[in-house]
Amino acid sequence: MAQVQGQILPTSQASNIVPEPVRDGIDLHINGEHYRHTGDPQMPLLWYLRDVLRLTGTKYAGEHGENGADLILLGDKPVSAITLPMSSLADKSVTTVEGLAANDGTLHPLQQAFIDEDAIGCGYCTPGWLISGVALLRRKPKPGDDDIDQLPNLCRCGCQTRVRHAIKRAAAGKAAQP
Ligand code: FES
CATH class of the missing domain: 3.10.20.30 (Beta-grasp domain)
Known part of the structure; x- marks a missing residue:
């Protein structure tokens, strides 16, 4: 038998009680x-x-x-x-x-390129494109169409072609550098 908050429990039930772990963050x-x-x-x-x-x-x-x-x-x-x-x-x-932007608010070159190439429709997919695009540019500074087409992002507004242009624009250094 075991006692929990004043209750006497059969041992079989008491063994199922697991103390909450201490969470220190x-x-x-x-x-x-x-x-x-x-x-x-x-x-x-x-x-x-x-x-x-x-x-x-x-x-x-x-x-x-x-x-x-x-x-x-x-x-x-x-x-x-x-x-x-x-x-x-x-x-x-x-x-x-x-x-992604600098502390003074200057946009990342890829963010600027998305604006310059009008690559934003409703905007829902845009943060994901920016993250995968920045990762691609760090990995491969001059990506080709195949590299861009392999990114896992989907755009239901049909912006893929303009996204491709934006990534290439940033790769070519046509947007302001951070
Ligand atoms: S801009 Fe609308 S889903 Fe891509």
């Missing part, structure tokens, strides 16, 4: 700022960004991040934010679309 960096998450360690990063930090640039992209609108940079790698539990981010560095 998960430290991570987002857009250069330090944060400590003390909530559910299984919370997907997407909801932490949108609902806790109110960084709403990163969008819901389906249950498994299918359309690429929820991409963030984990280091230099684009990753779907809904697939990342907070527990996987201890001491990691995350960049969201809000972190």
Whole structure:
């Protein structure tokens, strides 16, 4: 027999009671700022960004991040934010679309190129394109059409051709450098 909050429980029932683990927090960096998450360690990063930090640039992209609108940079790698539990981010560095511009507000060259090439329709997919485009340009400064076409992003407004032009414009250095 075991006693829990004044109740006497049979031993078989008492053995099912698992104490809540002590949570002392998960430290991570987002857009250069330090944060400590003390909530559910299984919370997907997407909801932490949108609902806790109110960084709403990163969008819901389906249950498994299918359309690429929820991409963030984990280091230099684009990753779907809904697939990342907070527990996987201890001491990691995350960049969201809000972190691409310089501190003085100067847009990243790819952001400027999207404007210059009118590559934004409704805008829902744009943050994901920017994240995967920046990662591509870091990996391959002069990407070809095939490289761009292999990006995982989808645009329901039909902006793919203009997105391709924008990425090439940024690669050619036609937008202001950060
Ligand atoms: S601009 Fe609307 S989904 Fe791409």
